[in-house]
Every structure is written in structure tokens, then in C-alpha cells.
Amino acid sequence: MAVIHKNDEIADGIFLMEVELDDEDTGKPEPGQFYMVRGWDRYPLLSRPISVFDYEELPCVSPDGSTEGAPVTRVLSFLYQVVGEGTELLAELSEGSDVTVEGPFGNTFPEVENRLTLVGGGIGIAPLYYLAKSYRRDHRDRSLKIYLGFAEESYAVALFEEVANSVTVDVGGFITDRMDVSGYSDQDTVVTCGPAPMMNAVMAKIPAQTKTFVSLEARMACGVGACLGCVKEAPLRWKMTDEGLVTDGSVHVKVCSDGPVFEREVVE
Amino acid sequence: MAVIHKNDEIADGIFLMEVELDDEDTGKPEPGQFYMVRGWDRYPLLSRPISVFDYEELPCVSPDGSTEGAPVTRVLSFLYQVVGEGTELLAELSEGSDVTVEGPFGNTFPEVENRLTLVGGGIGIAPLYYLAKSYRRDHRDRSLKIYLGFAEESYAVALFEEVANSVTVDVGGFITDRMDVSGYSDQDTVVTCGPAPMMNAVMAKIPAQTKTFVSLEARMACGVGACLGCVKEAPLRWKMTDEGLVTDGSVHVKVCSDGPVFEREVVE
Amino acid sequence: MNRLAVDFLGNHLKNPVVMASGTYGFGTEYARFYDPAELGGFSTKGLTLEPRPGNSGIRLWETPSGLLNSIGLENPGIDDFVGRIWPEIKDLDTLILANVGGKDEESYLEAVRRLNDIDIPIIELNISCPNVKAGGMAYGMEPDKAGEITEKVKNVSRHPVMVKLSPNAGDLVGVAKACEQAGADALSLINTLQGMAIDWRTKKIVFDNTYAGFSGPAVKPVALRMVHQVCGAVDIPVMGLGGITTWQDALEFMLAGASCIQIGTAGFADPYAPLAVIDGLERYCEDEDVMLADLIGKAVK
Amino acid sequence: MNRLAVDFLGNHLKNPVVMASGTYGFGTEYARFYDPAELGGFSTKGLTLEPRPGNSGIRLWETPSGLLNSIGLENPGIDDFVGRIWPEIKDLDTLILANVGGKDEESYLEAVRRLNDIDIPIIELNISCPNVKAGGMAYGMEPDKAGEITEKVKNVSRHPVMVKLSPNAGDLVGVAKACEQAGADALSLINTLQGMAIDWRTKKIVFDNTYAGFSGPAVKPVALRMVHQVCGAVDIPVMGLGGITTWQDALEFMLAGASCIQIGTAGFADPYAPLAVIDGLERYCEDEDVMLADLIGKAVK
Ligand SMILES: Cc1cc2nc3c(=O)[nH]c(=O)nc-3n(C[C@H](O)[C@H](O)[C@H](O)COP(=O)(O)OP(=O)(O)OC[C@H]3O[C@@H](n4cnc5c(N)ncnc54)[C@H](O)[C@@H]3O)c2cc1C
Ligand SMILES: Cc1cc2nc3c(=O)[nH]c(=O)nc-3n(C[C@H](O)[C@H](O)[C@H](O)COP(=O)(O)OP(=O)(O)OC[C@H]3O[C@@H](n4cnc5c(N)ncnc54)[C@H](O)[C@@H]3O)c2cc1C
Ligand SMILES: Cc1cc2nc3c(=O)[nH]c(=O)nc-3n(C[C@H](O)[C@H](O)[C@H](O)COP(=O)(O)O)c2cc1C
Numbered sequence A, B: 001m002a003v004i005h006k007n008d009e010i011a012d013g014i015f016l017m018e019v020e021l022d023d024e025d026t027g028k029p030e031p032g033q034f035y036m037v038r039g040w041d042r043y044p045l046l047s048r049p050i051s052v053f054d055y056e057e058l059p060c061v062s063p064d065g066s067t068e069g070a071p072v073t074r075v076l077s078f079l080y081q082v083v084g085e086g087t088e089l090l091a092e093l094s095e096g097s098d099v100t101v102e103g104p105f106g107n108t109f110p111e112v113e114n115r116l117t118l119v120g121g122g123i124g125i126a127p128l129y130y131l132a133k134s135y136r137r138d139h140r141d142r143s144l145k146i147y148l149g150f151a152e153e154s155y156a157v158a159l160f161e162e163v164a165n166s167v168t169v170d171v172g173g174f175i176t177d178r179m180d181v182s183g184y185s186d187q188d189t190v191v192t193c194g195p196a197p198m199m200n201a202v203m204a205k206i207p208a209q210t211k212t213f214v215s216l217e218a219r220m221a222c223g224v225g226a227c228l229g230c231v232k233e234a235p236l237r238w239k240m241t242d243e244g245l246v247t248d249g250s251v252h253v254k255v256c257s258d259g260p261v262f263e264r265e266v267v268e
Numbered sequence C, D: 001m002n003r004l005a006v007d008f009l010g011n012h013l014k015n016p017v018v019m020a021s022g023t024y025g026f027g028t029e030y031a032r033f034y035d036p037a038e039l040g041g042f043s044t045k046g047l048t049l050e051p052r053p054g055n056s057g058i059r060l061w062e063t064p065s066g067l068l069n070s071i072g073l074e075n076p077g078i079d080d081f082v083g084r085i086w087p088e089i090k091d092l093d094t095l096i097l098a099n100v101g102g103k104d105e106e107s108y109l110e111a112v113r114r115l116n117d118i119d120i121p122i123i124e125l126n127i128s129c130p131n132v133k134a135g136g137m138a139y140g141m142e143p144d145k146a147g148e149i150t151e152k153v154k155n156v157s158r159h160p161v162m163v164k165l166s167p168n169a170g171d172l173v174g175v176a177k178a179c180e181q182a183g184a185d186a187l188s189l190i191n192t193l194q195g196m197a198i199d200w201r202t203k204k205i206v207f208d209n210t211y212a213g214f215s216g217p218a219v220k221p222v223a224l225r226m227v228h229q230v231c232g233a234v235d236i237p238v239m240g241l242g243g244i245t246t247w248q249d250a251l252e253f254m255l256a257g258a259s260c261i262q263i264g265t266a267g268f269a270d271p272y273a274p275l276a277v278i279d280g281l282e283r284y285c286e287d288e289d290v291m292l293a294d295l296i297g298k299a300v301k
């Protein structure tokens, strides 16, 4: 259970929700993960998968101004677009309301030592911000380029600008047209999330030697790998493990638990 | 559609809700009628029947203090008890929320020229207040006796006291034990609403020559006489008409459209 | 241009939205909300030869997105309908269907014969009511029996006959085909699924009749499947129903092959539901620049 | 005192709450929320002789209070289960049922034979999956076929066999009795109803397989009716399921005659749903001072 701190419409149909996690939500999310969110009791039936947009642990300040040993307030943010019944209900929630968040679920974006390029399209930018922030925290001097494409209106751009070396925004066109990938090598890593055509265009554009990750979406029921509802066909069933990619020979990947992050080879 | 002005818990699990009707809700309710109320979109499926507790047309005051020709604000009140899913959802609604009210439905309490006695039990007092108020407005000097029985805690008593000659309250006992009906004649009318055992006790106590009306409850789907879901067996199917009681020979009455108010002969 | 007009058995309907039997009384109960002439039509409460008091005990029970009912065909009988009700409603300027139930063959046939006296446009033959002990659903459970009663009814009726099918039949498509072969002019489906409720507080079976009829948004996926199956198997027109609440639901049933749709339970939750469906379909057809009738059966794989 | 303990085919269950096949993976997916040992048990994802990739296309579609799924028995095959999965889960300290599907008689029998190698307490014979083209539900639609496959499976299995019935059978009680006569040790019901979805936006039939399996709170009234009917017709124990979400739902199924209950779809909406059901039943039995097993079949008219 979490309590809503704010739930603001930052662009037409786009909301930024901040919730405070209570003590029972123990896990700390990693970039790329998602939560199953519900802001209602029984109806609609299923919870909705929403990516971690941001996460912060804020120390509570004690009366004498010190933060030493103080408990932390854990604030999780979601950036979401109203597209149907569930997201409409989320948008109606007001400050102070309870919302149920189960998670974090799914695998994470890889730890990147390379130069990093993020390409987001529309609401697909949601999972990229927390990744960008984490990358910047861990690698103060390395290059972080961000491309954000929107159909009609840009949003959240200023947040990305705070952490990136460059942010390129496109509204109404093809974000891939704005990308210069001529110098890309195996010293670069690309992560993309957005509509399928955009991700395909990105994958087509990035040279083969540059590792490229995509974050996928699928209808989900369980979010934990139990229902097999969210599978995508994959040429081989790859899994990211500490030993690299492994496959058990079956033809599907589960977006919720094998993913949502996949190397492009898995899904191309 | 109506907007909630207030929705206060006035006793444990008992709420008083005031809503402002908009222009499309045209009808003016009469005492005894009810509305089909829903404070939600799709779930639960059915609306909930709730009696008119009070209704007022308040002239809007124009800047110069006059109310002449000004539009009126129409405020409808419900007194309701939280017993399940639907009433729980109603109780959660906050000021300013929309609520859908269809109505007014059902027949009305009779126009009474006699002395009037009202006997309410628990939340069954809800439909009696608007009747009491109307009676007092039309008959300044006639006797209005009110008996209110509660299981654990009394509520709304002060409102009844404003309009009645006497209000007798009982908590935890049998309200009929507090009633003295020795002088009752055909110059008296009794109206009762509450749990079935209480209404039965009232009907048993009131002398035969005293007209006695009961307000019934039933599960309802349509509220307008179309589904036949709310019927009660009646020795004969009586209907209150301008010509008095008539019967069409069938064995049921529809609580929603033949009622909810019945002469005791119909349902005894 | 009226983009919603449909023809059904030679009748011109302003729109394909018909209120379902048992949920719209005899057509006047909802008149306080809107003029019934705005509807494509409505089907009367199920009529039987003799007046019926219906079932005792609790008659309604809400479930998640659904409704259980055990009305048991309470109705004033065919003669009261023919003599008293029909004259009052016949000029409502909307398609009126007489829904007819029965407890045995002869009671079906005699009820249908008496309807020959009036100019009712369509008879909806209810062989699918789960709430009566004799007759009712029994005729709708097997192809043979369904075909037999349909044929006999057709023989005595001077009106077109639309047979209303039960979703509880094991071989629904077989039943539908048997009705078509027996001469049914059209089909409507689904009637209610058979369901049950137990009140955990009292440990009591809620309905005196034990089982009850289940309807509402909850049943829509089953209803849509059955409408699709039946429309693929017969050539006569079909009215599709079961849980339809929004104009999108209505559109889906028509894409599945229904020529008209019926709305039942959704009208309880919102008396204006049929108007909202009509409005929504109108706006949709406008936006897409299509005639609704051209979309019938156009669902693709 | 554990008021919730039940015996089922000689197995002692801490409580009657069993997670339904296909909704609980292989028992470890929900372990991050709670220890599976808190459950009465769980049934594995449907296993088939050969590994199966399952169905293509969209596999899930939400409906009012319900869920359509078209997974198509994706599973790693019986050998992978026996050799790899079973050793990993066998010590979970909860009752594990192996749910077995098949595309023809021989594939059922061979899968069941291979399960003889492990000490699985119960086989749940799935003759009711609506999502596969061959086999699956076909075996569960008619008494004869259901009896035949049950008998053959019983002949080759050294484990008790619980047959899982399809709500799509026309004569469900007949199927149940045929299974009992053929030697089934227990029954479970219901599997999913057959439903359908059409996406009005694209006019496309949502599922590649056209029809899909329908579950969740929406189906509860139908499931409860069927469990009540079957429990009244057979003497072997029954696990009841279909839409169970709350402890009150669970209690109602037991009052209707089920010895245990299963929870499927409700666990998606709330991973802790089974624990809430267990807690609720515990508090209820405490308050009422009863043993839950004493309430089985105690619904009254
Ligand atoms: C891992 C993951 C992370 C996600 N993160 C975000 C996020 O951070 N912000 C955000 O706005 N959205 C995110 N989504 C998408 C989000 O889950 C869906 O938009 C949401 O479930 C739609 O619910 P609804 O009830 O509003 O719409 P519905 O009425 O259910 O559907 C409306 C439309 O959305 C489509 N849709 C429904 N469910 C999904 C789904 N699971 N995936 C893709 N399309 C769907 C339908 O086809 C339909 O066109 C994510 C999805 C996944 C799988
Ligand atoms: C004409 C009429 C006027 C009414 N006026 C009022 C009023 O002014 N204030 C008020 O608090 N209540 C009133 N009621 C009762 C009110 O409608 C029910 O309490 C309400 O529908 C319960 O809804 P729920 O979802 O909270 O409970 P549910 O979960 O639906 O049911 C909870 C409990 O209430 C009982 N119940 C459910 N529906 C009804 C019903 N229609 N009639 C009787 N019992 C029912 C059930 O048996 C159950 O025990 C009135 C009922 C009728 C028919
Ligand atoms: C209260 C009620 C009464 C009904 N009575 C009848 C009836 O008399 N005859 C009939 O053919 N169907 C009857 N039905 C079934 C409906 O006409 C319809 O087939 C069913 O409810 C499914 O549609 P829906 O989900 O839109 O309600 C009744 C349904 C309800 C809810």
C-alpha cells in the first residue's frame, strides 16, 4: 500500500504520480523494473503494469535539523498516460488517497560502463529517466545522450536535461531522423522504449557492434511469470543471467519476468 | 446528476448526505418516495434505492439581497446506513463529488388530515422526516407524535423534535412498549417504517379503525416497475388510486411502483 | 441520413437497439425517461397462456458485474395482453416483440394462436427461461425438441417467429440449426445463463427455485462467443444480446454477425443506457462514414 | 486447534485453499509474497507429454469482472517437469497436484505413466481446456468420452486421479457421473467457460484461436451452480472453483458441497488473495466456533 503525494497532469493526458511507499513495500526498485498498480478495489479486475519513473529515499529531517539515523521516506514516481479505464481511474485519484503497488517486478536495465544513449518515444520515456539518473550518479563524466520523440507535445524534458549531456527532442517527426550514430562502436550502449515501429527503427539504425536493449510492453495478468499471458515470440528464449545470455530452448519470453528489458537479438 | 454538498457520519455507520440537483433532475419529490442512487460508474452493477430524507428549494439570493425571480437551488438529503458494498462506496464520497440520482420513484405517503403518528425503527426513520416536515407545514396546529426506536444509538432526533408535538425515543428496547394508543380512532393515522418485526408489532398494536401505512423495502433492479424483482406477496393486489384501493386480482405488489407505501391491509 | 437504420424480418427499425424481454416491462415503464419511439424496439415481458404469479422468495441477487434473477415469468396472461395491454402500446412507434413462454406444447401453441388476433410484428419464442419448473428452458436444451416446438409454433402463427435460445444448451449450434430448419424466421440469443447464489451469512440457498438466471456485463464474453458461433452456422437473422452495456459492446455483437442487439440488465443500472448506445453508434458511424448495417458480420481474424 | 484442516483423498491439507492450474506457475513464482507452505496446495500449470509453445497472438483480455485467456497449454513437457521441476518443488510442504492435458488418448496416457516415476500426490486430469485445438475440452464435453479417458488413465496411473470438468459440457452432471463410475477419485470444477472478444477499434477477433477461456469473479454464479449440481450427484470429493475471490466466496462453495476450493484469477488481482481467504475463513470459524470441514455441503433451502 502506498499513499499518493501528488498526481499532476503535466501534459495533455500525461500524469506524474508520486507515492510514498509504506514499510511493507520492502524492495528498492532498479531501473527498468515496474510495479503492478491499482487505485481501486475490485473493478477493473487486473492491476496495471507501470514502470518506475523515479525513486528516491529521502531521509526524514529530525527537529534539530540532522538526518542521522532518521528513517527514510521512500518516494516512487510513475509517469503514465491515460489510455483506458484503468489509467483513467488512476488519474482521478487525489493526494492522500491510497494506491496499491506490488513490485518491483521484472529484470533491470544492464549496468552500463559504456557511453549511453537513450531513445524514448511518447510515454515510452517513462522507464528511461530513472536509468538516466542512476547512470549519471554512477558515472559523473561519461557521455549520456538522450533522444525523446513525441507525437504532439513534449513533457518531462527538463528532468532529462538535468542529467544528460544532450537531450534532443522531436515532436511530430521520426526521432531516428535526428540521431547521428556514425561513431557508434562497442563502446556505446543504446536503450530504447516506445512504440514498436520506433523501436524497430532504432534497432535498424544502430550498428551491430553496439549493444542495444529494448523495453517491451505486453498485456499482463500476474506480473510475476505465473500466467504465461505476457509472452512474446523470441527466436530463442534468452535469459540475462550473471553468466550472460542463456536459453532453455523454448520459443517465448515472458515480458514480466524474463523482461521487460531484452537485448535486441532476442526480440528482433 | 447531482453534486454532493455534504456527506457526514452523524452516528456510527449512519450518514447524512446532501446533494444539489442539477436542472435535468426535474421532479420534486413527495414524502415517501425514493431515488435510485449511484456514486460510482460501473461497479457495483445496480444503483441503490434510498428514500428522500429531506428536500428543500432554496432561492439563490441575488447581490441586492432579494430572492425575487432568482433561480432556486434544489437540495435533496439522504439518511443512510452503511450495510454493504454500495453504501460503503457512498460513504466514501467527498464534498463536490458527483453522484447519480434517478427519481423520484414510487408512490407517496397519503395526504393526512388526521392526527398523525409516525413510528420509525433504526434507519427506517429516513423516509419519515420529510413527511413530518410536510405535515407540519400544511397543518400548523394538528397533533404529530413521533416514536423513534434504535438498537444502539439514536440519531437525527433533534430534527424530528423541531416539527413534532412529541418525540419519544427508545434505545435498545421495543418502541411499541413506549406507545400509548388507547385513544386512537379513525381520526388518527399511523405511518411506520423499520425492521419487519417492528412494523408487525406496530400493526398489531394499532386499533383496526386507525388507518396505518407501512413503507416497505425490497431488493430492486429497475425501480420503475419493469423487472418484477421487488414484489411482495399481498393477499390481494391493492393499488392506491384517487378512487381508493383497487385490485386487479394478481397476488403481488411491486414495492418500487405500487409502493413503497402500503396500507397495512395489503401486506399483513 | 440515418446511419443506424436496419431491416429485420421486413420491419424497418430506426436503429438496432431493442430492449430485452423482462427488463422493459410492457414498454411504458421507462417512458418517464424518454419516448420509447427512440428505440429500435422492445420485447415484452414473457407472456404465457394463463396469468402467472411468478416465483416466491428473493428474486434478485447482485453478483460481480452481473445479476441473478428468479422472476419466474410473472405475467398477466396472454388474454390480458391481447385485450388490455396491446391496445395501449401498439401505437408507440417502435418495433414491439411479443415474448412468449409456455409450460407445455399446447400452452405455447394456444398462446401463439391468440396472438394471431393482433398485429404484433414479431413473436419472440422463449424456449430458454431457466426460472420455471415446467417447460421453459427444457425446450431449448436439445436440437430435436427445439426444432419440434418451433415447427409447431410456425404452423399456428400468422406472425414471424424469432426463437430465443438458451446459453445452457450443450449443443447450441445444433439447436440453432434445428430451429432454422424448422422454419424459424430469426433467432435471438442469449437468454440467461443458469447460476446460483448462497448467502454465507444464513447458509441458505438464496432462491426458492435453487438456480436462477444470470445476466449483465459479466456474461458478455460468453454471449458474444455464442452469437458468433450461431451467426456462422445459420442464414436467418440474429438479434444478439447478453451483457451489452456500451455502444462498443453493441458494435462488437454486430461485428460478430448480429443484425440487431438487445439490451437488458444494463438498462437497470442506467435507464438512459439504450440512448447512450444509440448516440454512441451514431457518432461512430458518422466518424467512420459508414452505414451501421454494412458492419454486420464484419469481424475479421 | 486448526479449524481449517481438511482431508482430501487421504492427504492432510492445512486448509482447503488450493491455487488453480495455470495461475500459479510451478509454485515458486509467488514465493516472493509468501511461503507456498501457507497454502493448502496448488495445481501445476497444465503439463503435456511434449513441450508446447502455446498459442500465438494476444493471450489475455480483461472483461467486466472477468478475464479471457488463450494460453494454449504452453508448458515445458512432462519430462522436464519430472526431471527438473519436481525435484525443485517437491519439498514445498504443501499439496502439489500435477495438472495433465493431452491432445489424444495416447498422449494423456503416456504423460500419466511418466508421472508414476515421482511421488506426486494427485493428478488433476484436465479434460476441459478450451484453448487447444486437439484434445483438451473435447474429452470433457460428453459423458461417454469423459468416462472412457478417465478409465484408461486410472488403469495406468499409480496416483489418485481428480478429473477437472468443463463448464461448457451440456450435460455436466452426466459427465461427472461418468467420471465417477469410471473410477475417478475426485472431481474439480469449473475450468474456464468459453468466451470471445472482438476489438471494436480494429474490428478484429482478439484471439488467434477465436475463442478463449473465461474466468474470474464474473463466472462465480455459474461455477457455484455447477459445483452444487455435481456435489448433489456424485459421492466422490469435489474441489470447487470459478471466480472465488473472498473468504465468503470460498465458504459458499464449501456450503455447496466442495471439500476444497481453488483460487485462480483472483490471485492475479491480488497476490495475497489466498492468504486473505485463509485468514477470513479462520476468523469466521473462530467466531462461529465450528470446524470448517463440518460445513461442507451444509447449504440449506
Ligand atoms: C512493463 C510495462 C511497463 C509499463 N509502463 C508504463 C508507464 O510507465 N506508463 C504508462 O503510461 N504505461 C505503461 N505501460 C502500459 C500500461 O500498462 C497500459 O497503458 C495500461 O495497462 C492500460 O490500462 P487501461 O485500463 O488504461 O487501458 P485499457 O482499457 O486496458 O486498454 C487501453 C489501450 O491500451 C492497450 N493496452 C492495454 N494493456 C496494455 C499493456 N499491458 N501493454 C500495452 N498496451 C496495453 C490496449 O490495447 C488498448 O488499446 C506499461 C506496460 C508494461 C507491460
Ligand atoms: C424504497 C427503499 C428505500 C430505502 N431507503 C433507504 C434509506 O433511506 N436509507 C438507507 O440506509 N437504506 C434505505 N434502503 C435500503 C438500501 O437500499 C439498502 O441498504 C442498500 O441497497 C444496501 O446496499 P449495499 O450495497 O450497501 O448492501 P448489499 O451488499 O447489497 O447488501 C447488504 C445487506 O443489505 C441487504 N439489502 C440489500 N439490498 C436491499 C434492499 N434493497 N432492501 C433491503 N435490504 C437490502 C442485504 O440483504 C444484505 O444483508 C431503502 C430500500 C428501499 C427498497
Ligand atoms: C429481471 C429479468 C427478467 C427477464 N425476463 C425474461 C422473460 O420474461 N423472457 C425472456 O425471454 N427473457 C427474460 N430475461 C432475459 C433477458 O431478456 C436477456 O436475455 C438476458 O437478461 C441477457 O441480456 P442482458 O445481459 O443484457 O440482461 C429476463 C432477464 C432479467 C434480468
Ligand SMILES: Cc1cc2nc3c(=O)[nH]c(=O)nc-3n(C[C@H](O)[C@H](O)[C@H](O)COP(=O)(O)O)c2cc1C
Pocket: A227, A228, A229, D020, D021, D022, D023, D045, D046, D047, D067, D069, D071, D073, D099, D126, D129, D164, D190, D191, D192, D213, D214, D215, D216, D217, D219, D241, D242, D243, D244, D262, D263, D264, D265, D266
Ligand atoms: C491464465 C490461465 C491459465 C490457465 N491454465 C490452465 C491449465 O493449464 N490447466 C487447467 O486445468 N486450467 C487452467 N486454467 C483454468 C483455471 O485453473 C481455473 O479452472 C479457471 O480459471 C477458473 O477459476 P478462476 O475463476 O478462479 O480463475 C487457466 C486459467 C487462466 C486464467
Ligand code: FES
Pocket: A219, A220, A221, A222, A223, A224, A225, A226, A227, A228, A229, A230, A231, A254, A255, A256, A257
Ligand atoms: S504477466 Fe503473467 S506471466 Fe507475465
Ligand code: FES
Pocket: B219, B220, B221, B222, B223, B224, B225, B226, B227, B228, B229, B230, B231, B254, B255, B256, B257
Ligand atoms: S425494482 Fe424492478 S419492478 Fe420493482
